[in-house]
Amino acid sequence: MEDDDDQVVITNADIAAAKRDWQLARNRGELPERIDAAYDVYRRLVSAQAQQIADTFRATGTLRSDQG
Numbered sequence: 001m002e003d004d005d006d007q008v009v010i011t012n013a014d015i016a017a018a019k020r021d022w023q024l025a026r027n028r029g030e031l032p033e034r035i036d037a038a039y040d041v042y043r044r045l046v047s048a049q050a051q052q053i054a055d056t057f058r059a060t061g062t063l064r065s066d067q068g
Helices: 012-025 034-061
Strands: none
Touching: 012 034
């Protein structure tokens, strides 16, 4: 059985920060590897948050205020 206390919650603020990091890397002309890594973090966070939203909705029928 999973312990909810160990769960990491991805918030809209986390997504926004990762997006800003990726955009800054791109706009500053950083190395392609750095840009790709920043985008990958952003993409993974969006995907993880989408899964959390779906899991929360399936479990409760409602959404958290900071998730969507």
